Amino acid sequence: KKNILVQAEPLDQEKVHILHTQIAIILHNQKRTRTKKFNSSKLDKYASELFELRENGASLEDIRIWLFQKKHLKISKSTIHNRFSYWKKESGSA
Secondary structure, three states: OOOOOOOOOOOOHHHHHHHHHHHHHHHHHHHHHHHOOOOOOOOHHHHHHHHHHHHOOOOHHHHHHHHHHHHOOOOOHHHHHHHHHHHHHHHOOO
């Protein structure tokens, strides 16, 4: 393979400023998207029931099956685990 270098014209200060502004906006929007991740969940309305199941020995797999059979939610065990962690963190008992 040949290593081909493209000769590009140097950018003027205005174009550099525009590029910096555009990337700052993109990074800001990505950060907002990432931090919004745990704001709400389909599991929130079943939190009391899920904690009751967990406290009575139900595994994450048992809870996943219960959610699918009784609430018609198809959710992974890792999602359930992450939500329990979030709830514990929010309640200050982590």
